[in-house]
Amino acid sequence: MNFALVIEWLIKGFVLVLLLLGGFAYLTLYERKALARIQMRVGPNRAGPWGILQPIADAFKLIFKEELMPARADKLLFFLAPVITVVPALVITAVVPWGPDLTIFGYKLTLYIADINVGVLYIMSVASIAVYGIVLAGWSSNNKYAMMGGLRSTAQMISYEIALGLSFVGVILLAGSARMTEIVEAQRSAWFVLLQPVGTMIFLIATLAEVNRAPFDMPEAEQELTAGYHTEYSGMKFALLFMAEYDKMIAISSIGATLFFGGYREFWFLSNTILSVDHTPWLGPIYIFLKIFILLFGMIWVRATFPRIRYDRLMAFGWKVLLPLSLALIFVTAAGILWSQQSNNPLLLWAIPVISLLVGLVAVALVYRTLRRKEYARA
Amino acid sequence: MRVLEPLIELARGLWTTLRMMFEKPVTVQYPEQKKPVKVRFRGRHVLHRYENGLEKCIGCSLCAAACPSDAIFVESSENTDEKRFSPGERYARTYEINMLRCIFCGFCEDACPTEAITLGDQYELSFTDRRQSIYPKEMLIEPVPPGGQPTPQKTVPGMFTRSVPEMKDPRD
Numbered sequence: 001m002n003f004a005l006v007i008e009w010l011i012k013g014f015v016l017v018l019l020l021l022g023g024f025a026y027l028t029l030y031e032r033k034a035l036a037r038i039q040m041r042v043g044p045n046r047a048g049p050w051g052i053l054q055p056i057a058d059a060f061k062l063i064f065k066e067e068l069m070p071a072r073a074d075k076l077l078f079f080l081a082p083v084i085t086v087v088p089a090l091v092i093t094a095v096v097p098w099g100p101d102l103t104i105f106g107y108k109l110t111l112y113i114a115d116i117n118v119g120v121l122y123i124m125s126v127a128s129i130a131v132y133g134i135v136l137a138g139w140s141s142n143n144k145y146a147m148m149g150g151l152r153s154t155a156q157m158i159s160y161e162i163a164l165g166l167s168f169v170g171v172i173l174l175a176g177s178a179r180m181t182e183i184v185e186a187q188r189s190a191w192f193v194l195l196q197p198v199g200t201m202i203f204l205i206a207t208l209a210e211v212n213r214a215p216f217d218m219p220e221a222e223q224e225l226t227a228g229y230h231t232e233y234s235g236m237k238f239a240l241l242f243m244a245e246y247d248k249m250i251a252i253s254s255i256g257a258t259l260f261f262g263g264y265r266e267f268w269f270l271s272n273t274i275l276s277v278d279h280t281p282w283l284g285p286i287y288i289f290l291k292i293f294i295l296l297f298g299m300i301w302v303r304a305t306f307p308r309i310r311y312d313r314l315m316a317f318g319w320k321v322l323l324p325l326s327l328a329l330i331f332v333t334a335a336g337i338l339w340s341q342q343s344n345n346p347l348l349l350w351a352i353p354v355i356s357l358l359v360g361l362v363a364v365a366l367v368y369r370t371l372r373r374k375e376y377a378r379a
Numbered sequence: 380m381r382v383l384e385p386l387i388e389l390a391r392g393l394w395t396t397l398r399m400m401f402e403k404p405v406t407v408q409y410p411e412q413k414k415p416v417k418v419r420f421r422g423r424h425v426l427h428r429y430e431n432g433l434e435k436c437i438g439c440s441l442c443a444a445a446c447p448s449d450a451i452f453v454e455s456s457e458n459t460d461e462k463r464f465s466p467g468e469r470y471a472r473t474y475e476i477n478m479l480r481c482i483f484c485g486f487c488e489d490a491c492p493t494e495a496i497t498l499g500d501q502y503e504l505s506f507t508d509r510r511q512s513i514y515p516k517e518m519l520i521e522p523v524p525p526g527g528q529p530t531p532q533k534t535v536p537g538m539f540t541r542s543v544p545e546m547k548d549p550r551d
Contacts, residue, residue: 038396042406305396306389365382 025055077140082240085133089247099284138229149228159318160209166326184263198360214303257291423501432527435495438471445490450480462531467542474516
C-alpha cells in the first residue's frame with residue numbers, strides 16, 4: 001500500500017463529497033428556477049444576483065431552526081436515520097468515473113475513487129441501503145403518517161429496484177463487464193441509449209421511483225401523508241434527509257449518464273476533433289457534468305408535467321409492466337449479442353434496438369388495452 | 380396507430396410544459412415594480428375634506444353602525460363658529476379604524492351621508508405591533524386642499540348650519 005495513494009484517495013473522496021454537498025445546494029436552486037420558468041415565474045432572485053445565494057440562506061435557516069424530537073420517538077434510530085439515508089447517497093458515486101486518466105506533472109491521476117470489477121452491483125447494493133434510512137426515519141418518528149410514508153417508500157423502492165437492476169443487465173451484457181470504466185469505454189462507438197432505447201426508458205422511469213421523485217413521490221404525498229417519512233424532522237436532521245434525496249438524484253443521474261449516455265465520453269458529433277476526450281482528457285468531467293445537468297433537467301421537467309400516480313397503479317406498473325418488459329429486453333439483448341457473435345457481424349447488434357422497441361410497443365399496447373377494458377368495465 | 384396514443388399524450392404534456400419555459404414570466408417584481416390598482420379597488424380608508432378645508436365627516440357614527448366587523452370607533456363633539464371642524468352641529472373628535480378587524484367590505488362608504496369616508500388605493504398596510512393596527516383620524520384624513528384652511532376654522536356665524544350638503548339633483 002502506497003502512502004501517496006492513500007493521500008490521493010483521501011483528497012478525491014473529500015472533493016467528491018464537497019462536490020455532492022455543493023451540488024445538492026445548487027440542485028435545489030436549479031430545480032426551483034427551472035420549475036419557476038416552466039410555471040412562467042422567475043423563481044428565487046432576491047438573495048444575491050439571480051438568487052445564487054439562496055442555497056446559503058436556506059442552509060443558515062435550517063441550521064438555526066429548532067431541533068424537535070417527538071416525546072415517544074425511538075431516540076437512537078430517530079437520530080441515526082438521516083445519517084443512514086445520506087451516507088449511501090454520498091458513497092454511491094464512488095465508482096462513477098468522472099473522466100479518463102489524467103497525467104499531471106508525470107503523476108497518473110485517475111478520476112474515480114474506486115474502480116471495482118462489480119461496479120454496477122456495488123451501485124445496486126448501496127442504493128438499497130438507503131431504503132433502511134427512510135423506513136427507520138418513518139418508524140422511529142412514532143407518527144402514523146411518517147410510518148406510512150416510510151413503508152410506502154420501502155415497498156416502492158424494492159419494487160422498482162428490480163426493474164432498475166434488470167435494466168443494468170442489458171448494459172452489462174453489451175459491455176461485457178460490470179466495471180464502470182469499461183462500460184464507458186465500450187460506448188466509444190455508440191452510446192448504449194442507442195442500443196438499449198427501451199432499457200434507458202425503464203432506467204429513467206425506475207430511477208424516478210427510486211429517488212421518490214414526482215410522479216412517483218407517494219412517500220411524501222403531502223395531500224395524504226403531510227410530509228411522509230420526514231414529517232417529524234426539523235432543522236439539520238431534516239436538511240440531511242433533504243440532502244439525501246437530492247444527492248440521490250445527482251448520483252442516479254451520474255450513473256445514468258455513465259451507463260447509457262457515454263459517461264465522460266464526448267458527444268457523438270465531437271468525436272475525432274480537438275474536443276474529443278481522447279485528445280483533451282480534462283474535458284471528461286465537463287462532459288459528464290453536462291450530461292448530469294440534462295438528466296436532472298429531465299427529472300425536474302417530469303415533475304412539472306405529470307400528476308402523482310395512484311399507489312396501486314404504481315405497484316401494478318412496476319410489477320406487471322416494467323419487470324416483464326425488462327426481462328424480455330434481457331432476452332432480446334442476449335439473443336442479439338449471440339446472433340452477431342455467431343454470424344461474426346457486429347452490425348447485427350443493431351437488431352437489438354429495433355426488436356426491443358417493438359417489444360416496448362407491445363408492452364404499451366397491452367397497457368393501453370388493459371386501461372381501455374377498465375374504462376369499459378366502469379361505464 | 381391507436382396504440383401510440385398513450386405515448387403521444389405523455390409527449391404532448393411534456394411539450395406543453397417545455398413550451399411554457401420560453402414564455403415571458405408573469406411575475407411582477409413587487410417592491411420595485413407596482414401595478415396600479417383598479418378603479419373600484421377597496422384599499423385603506425380616506426376621510427375627505429371640502430374645498431375650503433372643512434372635514435366632511437360629521438361624527439354621525441353611521442359607518443360604525445354599518446360596519447359588520449365593528450372595526451370603526453367614532454366619538455363626536457360639538458362644533459362652534461369659533462372652532463369649526465365640519466359643517467353643522469357636530470364633528471368626529473376621534474375616528475379610529477382597527478385594520479385588523481376591517482374586512483374592506485365598503486359598507487361604511489355606503490352608509491356615509493356626506494361621502495366623507497371612501498376606500499382608497501393604499502394597500503400596503505403592514506405593522507409590527509397590535510397597537511399600530513388602530514389607524515387614528517390623523518392617519519386617515521386627507522391633507523387640506525389648496526386654497527383651503529386647516530381645521531379648526533373660525534367661521535362666520537350662520538354660514539355652515541347644514542350637516543349634510545343640500546342635494547342638487549334628487550336623482551343623483
